[in-house]
Amino acid sequence: xxxxxxxxxxxxxxxxxxxxxxxxxxxxxxxxxxxxxxxxxxxxxxxxxxxxxxxxxxxxxxxxxxxxxxxxxxxxxxxxxxxxxxxxxxxxxxxxxxxxxxxxxxxxxxxxxxxxxxxxxxxxxxxxxxxxxxxxxxxxxxxxxxxxxxxxxxxxxxxxxxxxxxxxxxxxxxxxxxxxxxxxxxxxxxxxxxxxxxxxxxxxxxxxxxxxxxxxxxxxxxxxxxxxxxxxxxxxxxxxxxxxxxxxxxxxxxxxxxxxxxxxxxxxxxxxxxxxxxxxxxxxxxxxxxxxxxxxxxxxxxxxxxxxxxxxxxxxxxxxxxxxxxxxxxxxxxxxxxxxxxxxxxxxxxxxxxxxxxxxxxxxxxxxxxxxxxxxxxxxxxxxxxxxxxxxxxxxxxxxxxxxxxxxxxxxxxxxxxxxxxxxxxxxxxxxxxxxxxxxxxxxxxxxxxxxxxxxxxxxxxxxxxxxxxxxxxxxxxxxxxxxxxxxxxxxxxxxxxxxxxxxxxxxxxxxxxxxxxxxxxxxxxxxxxxxxxxxxxxxxxxxxxxxxxxxxxxxxxxxxxxxxxxxxxxxxxxxxxxxxxxxxxxxxxxxxxxxxxxxxxxxxxxx
Amino acid sequence: xxxxxxxxxxxxxxxxxxxxxxxxxxxxxxxxxxxxxxxxxxxxxxxxxxxxxxxxxxxxxxxxxxxxxxxxxxxxxxxxxxxxxxxxxxxxxxxxxxxxxxxxxxxxxxxxxxxxxxxxxxxxxxxxxxxxxxxxxxxxxxxxxxxxxxxxxxxxxxxxxxxxxxxxxxxxxxxxxxxxxxxxxxxxxxxxxxxxxxxxxxxxxxxxxxxxxxxxxxxxxxxxxxxxxxxxxxxxxxxxxxxxxxxxxxxxxxxxxxxxxxxxxxxxxxxxxxxxxxxxxxxxxxxxxxxxxxxxxxxxxxxxxxxxxxxxxxxxxxxxxxxxxxxxxxxxxxxxxxxxxx
Numbered sequence: 024x025x026x027x028x029x030x031x032x033x034x035x036x037x038x039x040x041x042x043x044x045x046x047x048x049x050x051x052x053x054x055x056x057x058x059x060x061x062x063x064x065x066x067x068x069x070x071x072x073x074x075x076x077x078x079x080x081x082x083x084x085x086x087x088x089x090x091x092x093x094x095x096x097x098x099x100x101x102x103x104x105x106x107x108x109x110x111x112x113x114x115x116x117x118x119x120x121x122x123x124x125x126x127x128x129x130x131x132x133x134x135x136x137x138x139x140x141x142x143x144x145x146x147x148x149x150x151x152x153x154x155x156x157x158x159x160x161x162x163x164x165x166x167x168x169x170x171x172x173x174x175x176x177x178x179x180x181x182x183x184x185x186x187x188x189x190x191x192x193x194x195x196x197x198x199x200x201x202x203x204x205x206x207x208x209x210x211x212x213x214x215x216x217x218x219x220x221x222x223x224x225x226x227x228x229x230x231x232x233x234x235x236x237x238x239x240x241x242x243x244x245x246x247x248x249x250x251x252x253x254x255x256x257x258x259x260x261x262x263x264x265x266x267x268x269x270x271x272x273x274x275x276x277x278x279x280x281x282x283x284x285x286x287x288x289x290x291x292x293x294x295x296x297x298x299x300x301x302x303x304x305x306x307x308x309x310x311x312x313x314x315x316x317x318x319x320x321x322x323x324x325x326x327x328x329x330x331x332x333x334x335x336x337x338x339x340x341x342x343x344x345x346x347x348x349x350x351x352x353x354x355x356x357x358x359x360x361x362x363x364x365x366x367x368x369x370x371x372x373x374x375x376x377x378x379x380x381x382x383x384x385x386x387x388x389x390x391x392x393x394x395x396x397x398x399x400x401x402x403x404x405x406x407x408x409x410x411x412x413x414x415x416x417x418x419x420x421x422x423x424x425x426x427x428x429x430x431x432x433x434x435x436x437x438x439x440x441x442x443x444x445x446x447x448x449x450x451x452x453x454x455x456x457x458x459x460x461x462x463x464x465x466x467x468x469x470x471x472x473x474x475x476x477x478x479x480x481x482x483x484x485x486x487x488x489x490x491x492x493x494x495x496x497x498x499x500x501x502x503x504x505x506x507x508x509x510x511x512x513x514x515x516x517x518x519x520x521x522x523x524x525x526x527x528x529x530x531x532x533x534x535x536x537x538x539x540x541x542x543x544x545x546x547x548x549x550x551x552x553x554x555x556x557x558x559x560x561x562x563x564x565x566x567x568x569x570x571x572x573x574x575x576x577x578x579x580x581x582x583x584x585x586x587x588x589x590x591x592x593x594x595x596x597x598x599x600x601x602x603x604x605x606x607x608x609x610x611x612x613x614x615x616x617x618x619x620x621x622x623x624x625x626x627x628x629x630x631x
Numbered sequence: 632x633x634x635x636x637x638x639x640x641x642x643x644x645x646x647x648x649x650x651x652x653x654x655x656x657x658x659x660x661x662x663x664x665x666x667x668x669x670x671x672x673x674x675x676x677x678x679x680x681x682x683x684x685x686x687x688x689x690x691x692x693x694x695x696x697x698x699x700x701x702x703x704x705x706x707x708x709x710x711x712x713x714x715x716x717x718x719x720x721x722x723x724x725x726x727x728x729x730x731x732x733x734x735x736x737x738x739x740x741x742x743x744x745x746x747x748x749x750x751x752x753x754x755x756x757x758x759x760x761x762x763x764x765x766x767x768x769x770x771x772x773x774x775x776x777x778x779x780x781x782x783x784x785x786x787x788x789x790x791x792x793x794x795x796x797x798x799x800x801x802x803x804x805x806x807x808x809x810x811x812x813x814x815x816x817x818x819x820x821x822x823x824x825x826x827x828x829x830x831x832x833x834x835x836x837x838x839x840x841x842x843x844x845x846x847x848x849x850x851x852x853x854x855x856x857x858x859x860x861x862x863x864x865x866x867x868x869x870x871x872x873x874x875x876x877x878x879x880x881x882x883x884x885x886x887x888x889x890x891x892x893x894x895x896x897x898x899x900x901x902x903x904x905x906x907x908x909x910x911x912x913x914x915x916x917x918x919x920x921x922x923x924x925x926x927x928x929x930x931x932x933x934x935x936x937x938x939x940x941x942x943x944x945x946x947x948x949x950x951x952x953x954x955x956x957x958x959x960x961x962x963x964x965x966x967x968x969x970x971x972x973x
Contacts, residue, residue, distance in 0.1 A: 045694075048686040311931045330932040333712035395676070403749060404680035407711055473928065476749045480774040482917065483673060493826070496915045544802060562918070603711070 050205050067134055067614050073144055074289065076198035079160030080144050081289045082101035086612050088290050089629030095610065096302035097622065098322045100311050103275055103306040107261065108252035110177075110187030120304070123280055123625070124263035125230035128155055128174070133619035136421050136524045138224050141168070142231055142264075146224070153214040153224065154207070161287040162232045165262045171206045176234035178204050178240055186248050194226050196571075221572050222527045236262040264298045266626040276305040288626050298568035298612075298629035311327040323610055324622060327603040329473075330406040335605055342610070349602040350617040351418035352412050356518045357473075358387055358395070358481060358595040362543045363510050365553075382513070387445035388592040393437035394484045401598050404476045408603060411572065412596040415533070415588040422578060437488055443591040453489030462491035466505065469496035474516050475613045477597065481516065504542050516597075517541070523618055526581045530565045533584065542593035557591050638964045645960035648953040655950060659762040665733045666756035667742050670919075674741070676704060677751040680715055681785045682939055685725065690720055698722040701741050736832055746939035750917075754939055758946065761919035764828070766950060769886055769900030773893055775839035776846055781889070783843070784850025785877040789858055801850065802844040810841060814912055827915035831904075834912065838903065846892060857884050887965035894958035900949040905947050921947050 075081070083250040092620070099116045102359045106112060109121035128143040140146055147154040183201050185192045187326055195201055203215040203222070240251040252261065258269040266288065267280035288296040309312045311364055318529040327335055327346070339346050360382050363373050374382065381387045397411035413429035416422050430436075438448070445456035453461040465482060465512040467474040475496050481557040482492040497505075505512045519539075531537040535558045536545060543558065554562070561584055568580045588594065604621045606613055612628045615621045622628065639645045658665060680702050689695040707714060723740025727733065736742040744755040787798040805839040807834065817834060825833070857863065858881060864877045868934040900919075907913035908922025909929075923941040927933060 045687045046685065047688040047692070048690050048691075050717075311929070314931050330930070330936075333710055334932055336710040361909070398676040399678075402706065403751065405674060407706055407708075468909060469852070469912070469915060472749070472930070478676065479673075479750050479917045483675075494915075494917060498815075498912075509965065551636070572795060 027296075065614055067616075070132065070139065071288075072493075075297050076158075076289075076293065077160075079287070080158035081287050081293075082141070082158075083289050083291065083293075084296060084627050085291065085622075086624070086627045087294050088294075088613070089298050089627075090631060091298050091629070092296075092300050093298070093630030094303060095299050095625070095628065095630060096303040096305060096322050097324050098102075098305045099278075100308050100318060104254055104278060106253055106273070107269060107272075108249075109232060110181050110191070111249050113188055120278055122231065122265070123267045123302070124261070124265045124269060125232055126265050127230050128157075129224065129227045129229035131228070131524060131619070132223070133614075133616050135622050136618050138196055138228075141228075143227075146158065148224070151216045151219060153216075153227070155212050155214070155227070157210040157212075158287055159210055161235075161264075162285050163262050163264050164268050164283060164285065165233075166235075166285075167233065167235060167262075169231070169264060169442065171212050172210050173208075173231055175204065175206050176238065177229070177231045180238070181232070182229060184245075185257050186241060186245050189457070191226075191229055194222070197223065206615060209363045210305045212575075217574050219570055221569055222525055222575060225525060231264070231450065233264065247596060255509060267299075267302050268471050269300070274478065276307055277306060279610075280304075286592075286626065290627075291385060297626035299625070302625060305626070317605070324604060324606040326355050327605055328600065329404075329408055332603050333406065333407050336465055344605045345613075345617040346603060346605045347613075349369075349604060349615050349620060351599045352520075352602045353413055353417045353419065353516060354520045355417055355599050356477065356516065358391070358514060358516055359541050359608065360391070360514050360593060360595070361512055362555075362593055365545075367510075377455065377457065378379075378463055378513060381455060381461060381463075384444045385591060386440045387446070388595070390437040390440040390444070391489060392592050392595045393433050393440065393487060394488050395481060395595065395597065396432040396484055397429075397598055399431065400477060400480055404473055404480070405598060405600055408600045409600045412599045413589060414585045415529070415594070416581070417521050417523055418524060418599050420521070420526070420573075421618075422526045422581040424582040426551055426582070427585060432484075432578070434487060450460075450488050451489055451586045460491065461489070462493070464493045464495055465503055465514045466512055467494075467496050467516040468499040468502050470499075471496075474518075477516050505582075507538075507544065508546060515541075522620060527565065527569050527576075527583070530569075533561050533588075534565050535559075537564055555591075557587050571606070633690060635961065635964060639957070639960060642960045642963070644956050648960075651949060651953045652957065655762065655953075657948075659759055659766055660936060662759035662763060664731065664757075666753075666759045667732055667734050667736070667744070667752040668756040670756075670760050671917075672753060672756065674747070674751040677702065677741065677743070677747050678704075678749055679713070679937055680704070680741075680743055680747045680751070681937075682708075682746045682861070683741065684717070699725065699736060699740065701739075745942050746937065748816035748924070748940065755922070757919040757924060758921070758943060761914075761921050761924055761943065762946065764831075764897060764918070765901055765904050765921040765947070768831070768904050769897035771832065771841040771908055772796040772842070772900050773896065775836060776843045776896070777889065777893065780843040780846035781838075781850055781885070782877075782884055784847035784852075785854050785882050787847070788851035788854030789873065789881060790875050791858075793954050795851070799848065802847050805841055805844040808841050810838060811843070813837070816909065827913075827918050831907075831914050834907065835900070837870075838900075849888065850882075853885050853888060854881055857881050890965060891958055891962045894954060894961055898954040901947060901951055901954075905943075 071085060072083045073080060074083040099119065101116050104117040104120040105114060106117050107121055107124065109125040112118035112121050117148070126142045128141065129138050130141040132139045142158065144156045144158045147156070157169065157172070157174065163169060181187060182191050182195060192201070193366060197218050198215045200217045202217070205213050207213055237251070241248045254272050254274065258271060261269055263269070263283070266283055266286050268283050269278070270281040271279040281298050282297055284295065286296060290296055290396050305316060307316060310328065313322070313325060314331060316322045326350060335346060361374050362382055364379050364383065366372050372379065401407060401409045401411055410418055411429060413416065414424055414427050416424065441453065446461065447454045447456070453468060455461060465478060467478045469475070478494045478496065482494045485492050502515065504566040506515065519532070531539045533539070534540065535543070535554050536549070564580050564584045568577050571577045571580065602620070604615065610628060611619065611631050612624065614624065654684040659775050683699045685697050685699050687695060687697050700719055700722065703718045705714045705716060706712070720800070722738045725742070726735050726737060729735055734742065743753050745758065748754055783798065783802070801840050814834065814909045817837060863876060863880060866880055876885050904913055904920060905922030905925060908920050909926050914920035924943040925941070925947070928944065933940050
């Protein structure tokens with residue numbers, strides 16, 4: 024009996040193997056029908072208007088009127104907010120959450136990127152004076168009026184003292200000097216800067232907080248203030264003024280906001296916004312988790328990356344969501360080269376002298392730029408959902424230099440450039456003019472699939488030129504330490520996000536004393552002037568650009584800075600992902616823009 | 632020793648496990664010969680290409696020498712989707728034993744038995760090269776754990792008393808070191824100039840250096856009972872030195888336990904490798920190991936649309952299961968006290 028069963032098993036296995044081996048050649052039917060749903064044309068509403076009803080200055084939304092009630096569930100990746108104190112936010116999640124609850128004087132127009140008034144009714148600019156007129160009759164959630172005293176308090180006792188996140192104070196400084204601030208009357212204040220300073224107006228988007236609620240804590244000193252409004256504060260106690268107020272926070276699970284019934288924004292029928300009764304942020308661990316939640320219909324919107332896009336596009340026609348292509352993101356991925364020629368305390372050079380000769384040679388850097396195959400990176404690593412990048416400003420920046428067109432990958436040009444720089448190719452191995460083999464290290468942070476795959480490709484591209492590249496993914500903190508402290512690296516693949524509106528935000532990267540001037544990082548308080556000529560020019564552009572007030576005056580300066588980076592190539596840009604988002608059809612009044620994303624107008628959005 | 636192998640073949644499960652391991656080790660030993668592509672091969676126009684289909688019956692229904700078609704990649708911009716289609720204009724026949732490779736295909740053809748990864752590298756070939764690291768790393772650790780553990784446990788158990796107490800308390804202290812945190816710290820402070828294989832070897836050595844304590848404790852327990860046997864007393868009376876008694880007469884008595892412990896601890900190092908590489912602490916790109924290959928399958932869409940990326944996981948599973956089955960039956964064979972599995 025046993026023998027019989029064994030025989031049967033052996034025969035059936037052999038049969039299966041045989042069937043697997045003998046395969047008939049039948050043409051595959053690839054019947055993917057490319058049917059994309061018809062795109063609804065997005066008609067952007069006009070900008071909001073100021074309307075005064077019964078002595079209250081409302082802001083009237085021009086978006087179509089909707090239905091009140093319902094809830095919107097969205098997600099935030101990470102650990103959730105660390106504080107609800109809008110003055111003390113140091114991470115993106117916390118500032119999004121606090122931004123729901125507290126408005127600034129001005130905000131960014133989501134379509135044009137210009138500054139427009141929010142809590143302020145208007146801002147009059149004359150010379151260095153900024154006169155801010157507040158809305159009358161607007162209230163905090165406890166019924167107290169929002170007045171000039173709250174503005175005075177927010178700036179004088181929090182921002183100018185450097186309480187909370189001190190970067191707000193640094194951003195307000197013009198030539199190291201804080202602006203003057205005086206109260207003209209109960210609803211008017213005046214800022215005066217020491218010099219004309221273009222980015223200043225945008226700094227007025229700092230959230231205004233209620234004086235009567237915050238003052239008892241700020242009076243007790245900075246440490247008490249910074250510990251104020253931690254996530255475990257009782258939501259009923261919090262006095263806020265934004266479109267939504269906090270209802271509940273469950274650590275590591277969700278943040279629930281409810282509608283502020285007394286908000287100053289109204290719709291075309293003069294009904295008070297927002298429409299949504301409840302706004303829920305689910306806290307999810309990572310993007311895979313977020314996708315699963317979207318599939319399970321637990322969340323209503325999802326940011327799509329890489330290969331996920333194709334999956335959702337294919338299912339879009341038969342689904343309950345719409346996919347929006349918001350164009351290139353503000354995020355950039357780049358290869359940075361260490362141009363540091365300084366020595367450490369023991370007089371040991373940070374970068375080996377022979378490598379310094381290579382890296383400081385512009386033609387060497389140009390050869391690397393020409394050898395990099397951005398097209399394949401976009402196709403393979405980003406699954407086509409990205410655009411090759413050549414400029415220091417991201418592709419959706421309003422200051423993008425459109426004359427920099429970039430170039431395809433061309434090994435011949437790269438090789439000529441290397442020959443010009445005195446490098447010799449022998450038997451497929453590249454030597455410098457002193458006969459040293461060209462070999463260096465390439466770092467990136469380990470554990471990131473995208474960057475590791477990028478590193479593998481860059482290594483192959485450069486090895487086509489005969490260089491030897493030791494690709495070393497290292498742990499993130501040790502990479503940051505190398506870039507900022509020890510400076511003992513050759514090249515690295517990194518990513519940064521910039522602002523599409525304000526190129527001056529990039530000054531910590533581009534000015535020679537900046538804290539993120541990675542390619543030629545100087546220690547703090549470095550006194551010797553060893554700047555390259557082009558570094559001097561960058562310094563000049565960034566100090567001048569901030570002093571010019573109009574877009575037309577500033578644009579040529581920032582065009583020039585992008586040209587310098589493109590010509591000198593201390594940083595070689597690779598690509599910028601395209602932002603694709605999916606949102607359920609029941610969510611209405613969605614007007615996605617490339618500058619502000621998908622759900623910037625939560626007070627206008629309603630659920631059908 | 633030949634006796635053990637004979638007995639392994641008597642047990643059905645052990646036999647299958649033994650043959651599977653033998654097969655895996657043979658295959659990785661001859662990886663250069665068996666793999667169709669080299670360690671550094673990559674075709675960036677073939678990122679995430681599906682496995683090549685091999686046909687043995689042609690369109691007209693006649694039996695044919697196995698052949699395959701190439702894939703062409705097309706990008707559909709409206710869907711942002713990459714599609715692979717077969718290029719049916721030319722057949723490429725499979726060739727055996729040419730250019731020093733077991734399997735290859737006619738010039739111009741591409742043979743991806745298990746598809747390709749994100750960088751367009753052949754998954755099948757990388758599995759073989761990656762196995763070289765994943766399957767041998769355990770033995771490196773054994774070389775450190777066992778000599779230390781045996782000697783330490785032997786001395787501690789043989790002398791007893793205060794020596795034993797001190798040595799065992801020290802071993803307990805070593806056991807209490809939290810290995811995972813140690814690894815994360817190590818990853819941050821290890822010098823950057825090392826290659827990923829060197830780095831990983833160092834991590835394994837360090838893991839082994841804190842991993843011997845548990846083994847030493849068991850050996851000490853065995854030595855405690857063996858040292859009271861008459862043959863040890865006899866050795867002492869003829870004046871043999873302590874070290875000689877420990878090394879020549881007591882430790883050999885623990886052989887059966889050592890063999891079992893060795894077979895059972897290899898899989899834990901295979902798993903450790905895959906776990907560490909998955910977290911980015913182990914073998915790094917572009918070197919291959921089963922752990923870092925499996926990392927690619929972490930992405931949601933890859934599990935759905937590119938199941939071939941899961942094959943390293945299957946191999947880890949097979950290898951670990953085989954080692955455990957083998958260890959289990961070796962225990963049955965060597966330990967006369969335990970009941971033989973029926």
